[in-house]
Amino acid sequence: MSQTTTTPGLPGQEERAQRGPVLRKGIGPTPTGWFDPRGRALGTWAFSVNRITGLGLVFYLYLHLAVLSLLLAGESNWNDFLEIATTWVFLGLDVLLLFGILFHGLNGIRVALVGTGIVPGRQQALFWAFTVIGTLTLAYGAIHILGSA
Amino acid sequence: MQTMEETVSGTGAVTETRRFRVFRFKRGDQTPHFDTFDVPIEQRTTVLDALKWIQLHRDASLSLRHSCYHASCGTCGVRVNGREVLMCVTAVHDLGHEVTVEPIANIPVLADLVVDMEEFYDRFPDQHPYVRRSEFNPEAAVPDGIATYVRYEDCIECGLCVSACPIVGTTDAYVGPAALAAAQRMIEEPRGADPARLIDWADDPDGAWRCHAAFECTEACPSNVNPAARIMELRGMLVGGRLSFRDREEEAR
Numbered sequence: 001m002s003q004t005t006t007t008p009g010l011p012g013q014e015e016r017a018q019r020g021p022v023l024r025k026g027i028g029p030t031p032t033g034w035f036d037p038r039g040r041a042l043g044t045w046a047f048s049v050n051r052i053t054g055l056g057l058v059f060y061l062y063l064h065l066a067v068l069s070l071l072l073a074g075e076s077n078w079n080d081f082l083e084i085a086t087t088w089v090f091l092g093l094d095v096l097l098l099f100g101i102l103f104h105g106l107n108g109i110r111v112a113l114v115g116t117g118i119v120p121g122r123q124q125a126l127f128w129a130f131t132v133i134g135t136l137t138l139a140y141g142a143i144h145i146l147g148s149a
Numbered sequence: 150m151q152t153m154e155e156t157v158s159g160t161g162a163v164t165e166t167r168r169f170r171v172f173r174f175k176r177g178d179q180t181p182h183f184d185t186f187d188v189p190i191e192q193r194t195t196v197l198d199a200l201k202w203i204q205l206h207r208d209a210s211l212s213l214r215h216s217c218y219h220a221s222c223g224t225c226g227v228r229v230n231g232r233e234v235l236m237c238v239t240a241v242h243d244l245g246h247e248v249t250v251e252p253i254a255n256i257p258v259l260a261d262l263v264v265d266m267e268e269f270y271d272r273f274p275d276q277h278p279y280v281r282r283s284e285f286n287p288e289a290a291v292p293d294g295i296a297t298y299v300r301y302e303d304c305i306e307c308g309l310c311v312s313a314c315p316i317v318g319t320t321d322a323y324v325g326p327a328a329l330a331a332a333q334r335m336i337e338e339p340r341g342a343d344p345a346r347l348i349d350w351a352d353d354p355d356g357a358w359r360c361h362a363a364f365e366c367t368e369a370c371p372s373n374v375n376p377a378a379r380i381m382e383l384r385g386m387l388v389g390g391r392l393s394f395r396d397r398e399e400e401a402r
Contacts, residue, residue, distance in 0.1 A: 015176030018264065020258035023172075023251060024318050025231070039231030043364035043377075044315055111362045117385015121378040123364050 045136040046127060050107045056120045060097060086148065102138055106130040164191050169199060172251040174258050183249070183259070184208070190241045190372055196250065197227055197236035200262070208288065213260035220371055223305030224400055226253050226312070227262050233369040234310035243384040253312035255321070269308045273330040274335075274350045303372040304330065310366035310376050311357035326366035333383040348387065357383045 025039075070077045084090055110126040113119050119126065173179035186207050188199045197215055204211045211234050215225035218237045225236040228251045230244060241248060256264040310326040313315050317325045332351050333343045351357045360380045368378040 012176065018176060020176065020260075021174060021181060022257050022321075023254045025254050025312075026315070026318055038193070040315070040363075040365055041368035042311070044363065045362040047315060047361055114381055115360075115362050115384055116388050117381050117383075120381030120385060121375065123362065123377075 008103075023105060035066060046107055048111075050104060050111075053104040056100050057104060060100070088146075091145050091148070094145050095138070097143070098141045099138055102134040106134050151252065160313060164242075166190070167244070168247045169203065170247060171200070171203065171261070171280055171316070172248040172258075173211075173261055174261055175210075175212075188241075192242055194241045196227070196234070196239045196244075196248070196362055197225055199241055199248075200236065212259070212263045214263045221305060223307030223372075226307040226309045226371075228253060228312065233313045234267065235307065235371050237308075238371070253308050254324075255311050255314070255317045256308055264308065266306075266308060269306070269311060269327070272311075272324045274328065274332050274347055285374065304334075304374045304376075305372050309369040309371060310374075313365040313369035315363050315365060316361055320359070321353040324353075325354055326376035326380060327328070328362070329357055329360070330374055330379035333379040333386075336383070336386065351383050352387050357387060360384075 067081065070081050106131065107127075110123065110130055114123045114127060169188050170183045171186065173184050173346070174180060186203045188194075188202055190199060197218070199214050200211065204213070213218075213227075213236070215237060216222040217224075220235050220238045223235070226233065227236055228234070229236075229239055230249050232262045233253060236250075250262065251259050252262045252264050256266070256269055259265050286308050304327060306327065308327070310330075314326055316321075316323050329351060332347045336344045336347050357380055360377070362377065362381070364377040368374050370376060
């Protein structure tokens with residue numbers, strides 16, 4: 001191997017030329033670095049939950065299409081599904097879905113208002129305002145959903 | 150067996166001992182590791198005091214960087230129990246029994262707690278010429294029509310915001326909060342810089358648009374620069390510029 005340095009022989013020279021390790025917050029390798037709200041503030045909690053609810057809603061979209069495809073298999077299959085859909089467990093999942101929709105939607109409005117420079121310094125106030133709106137809406141929705149059991 | 154040779158701050162009023170887990174890495178090491186030290190502390194002991202005590206009494210090879218001791222030089226940024234802080238103004242007494250000290254994240258480690266700030270400065274726009282002097286005395290009367298002074302020259306370039314940012318933790322391509330806040334400040338008050346070039350620099354997928362508004366940089370900033378709000382202002386500027394550009398195009402038709 002050819003010597004590329006012009007001042008060979010200095011102790012530690014090769015080691016100093018190496019790039020040191022880059023520490024990351026978060027769990028696992030770099031692409032998952034965002035998923036660790038430990039030791040972080042409110043904004044990152046909102047950011048993490050927003051991503052998780054986003055993934056959940058994408059999963060739900062495909063699940064919803066799969067369920068609707070039962071209609072193609074006939075009326076009896078659909079009626080069987082409706083029986084399951086009115087159980088407490090299923091309705092509980094509906095409430096969870098409502099939480100995901102509310103959080104993702106309201107947080108999205110918050111980020112849009114902050115992120116387009118309309119109210120750049122009010123992210124925490126908006127978070128709590130939308131939390132109140134979301135909680136009240138979730139409670140109203142949960143009462144109606146679970147009441148239909 | 151360890152003895153308490155003297156207190157960390159040198160006043161003799163030892164109140165208790167805390168266990169420090171300190172990140173260690175030297176060039177040529179295969180993997181980093183943590184060393185543990187029991188350090189006598191008193192009420193006013195800072196993390197920097199404690200690490201200097203370790204250097205003096207336990208392990209002289211511990212690498213750390215500091216200068217001013219009063220949060221104005223920005224050289225002693227580390228993570229203590231996962232949070233970004235300046236060692237010189239972080240009281241050990243307020244922390245738990247075990248205190249974990251690591252270098253800041255997202256910037257390569259040179260040795261132990263010292264990171265390579267060259268990569269941090271490489272993120273800044275080309276026109277970032279020098280650290281500006283603060284111009285206003287905060288005690289001075291505020292002129293009519295101005296609610297308060299906002300001193301965005303306060304950035305001490307410590308790198309804590311880059312460490313805290315969850316997006317820099319995902320991609321090194323993102324220029325990060327410190328550089329964007331500096332660009333926004335220069336656009337606001339150019340003093341010789343070219344705002345159009347700075348706006349072009351910021352208007353990039355890995356520039357102002359990569360931020361996801363977690364505001365973690367603002368939480369970590371020890372100097373109240375509020376980089377996240379600066380990035381949002383920058384975005385507002387970019388959105389406004391695009392809208393006005395479209396208006397001009399429509400007017401031209």
